[in-house]
Amino acid sequence: MMAGRFVVSSASVTDLQRMAELARRLAGADGRVDAVALAGDAGVLAPEDGTLADTAGGLAGLADTLLVYEGAGEYLRGDMWAAALVDAVGRDGECVLVADAPAAREAVARTAVSCRASVASMCEDLQRAEGGGFVARRSIYGGVADGLIALVSTPAVCLFAAGKFEGAPSGESVPVEQRTLGAPAYEVTHVGDEPVVRTVDLAGASVVVSVGRGFVKREDLDLVDPLVSALGAELGCSRPIAEDFKWLPKERLVGLTGESVTAELYLALGISGQVQHLTGVKGARVVAAVNNDAKAPITRNADYVVVGDLYKVVPELVNALRSRS
Ligand SMILES: Cc1cc2nc3c(=O)[nH]c(=O)nc-3n(C[C@H](O)[C@H](O)[C@H](O)COP(=O)(O)OP(=O)(O)OC[C@H]3O[C@@H](n4cnc5c(N)ncnc54)[C@H](O)[C@@H]3O)c2cc1C
DSSP states (O other): OOOOEEEEEOSSHHHHHHHHHHHHHHHOTTOEEEEEEEEETTEEEESTTSOHHHHHHHTTTTOSEEEEEEOOOSSOOHHHHHHHHHHHHTTTOOEEEEEOOHHHHHHHHHHHHHHTOEEEEEESEEEEOTTSSEEEEEEEGGGTEEEEEEEOSSSEEEEEOOOOOOSOOOSSOOOEEEEEOOSOSSOOOOOOOOOOOOSOOTTTOSEEEEEOTTSOSGGGGGGGHHHHHHHTOEEEEOHIIIIISOSSOGGGBBSTTSBOOOOSEEEEESOOOOHHHHTTTTTOSEEEEEESOTTSTHHHHOSEEEESOHHHHHHHHHHHHHHHO
């Protein structure tokens, strides 16, 4: 296997470990993995969830050095992060791996431009390509296929989808090397934080009842209110309901362009179950559906299916739940 020098970075320790583990595998026994951390006025900015000692310990057996760039400012900025990555990759770095975070997206783009690098975003895996370069893999079409992207020029810069490190560090903490960042090339100013007022928590709800185009008119959604109350559920919907008909606000949209649920029970009423909708349902433990078409895609993706007219089934479900309580 070829040896190479890899640079890894992340806003969280577990993602940094994941990037370093992948880099270690690709760098080979003679290769090198340098992890990049940023520190500023408020302490460690990246990874933000651990001290430098935690991070150096967490990289044991995965990286060779932890490069700590001082002078990164008050908060994690893409321009300062990019300056650190460009310095770390230098002239001989082969590949930069960064885990996804808002500032990481900007940092990766800036790094790629500065280094005239090949770049791929939202990668899920990376392999060496025969004949040189790398091939990145990422999920496409809402998860029904993987796209393969060839990165031909050096360095290759890859932004990885956020994930979780499954392994365990082993051995000594990696040595820490301090470096100082110069003034940023671009001025970006953080002007403040505004709390988001959310009235709907689809991602955290334990039961989600979702409505789709099987409902003929807006008033018919009233049919679902007693079911939502009886189950203590949050109300979700498919895209036509939120975006085309605007019967419900977009914060209730489940799917690729909406929220992903982690519910114990997801109940889809009059939803066909197209892949873009199902993408948001993958995290549910039990999926149930009411649909009058036994061949609708949702019926192949649900644990329980009632094939029938929702206008009849929903009131029957409400009666059944009421008679139990
Ligand atoms: C880039 C992109 C992103 C997208 N993102 C999302 C997304 O995030 N979320 C999302 O939901 N969609 C998304 N879509 C749209 C998606 O492809 C589907 O068009 C949409 O999910 C369909 O919504 P639906 O199931 O409510 O409607 P339909 O597909 O029309 O299905 C309605 C279902 O109701 C059933 N039905 C009809 N009458 C009754 C009745 N009386 N009783 C019982 N069942 C009945 C029908 O059999 C049918 O299965 C996206 C599309 C694209 C291209």
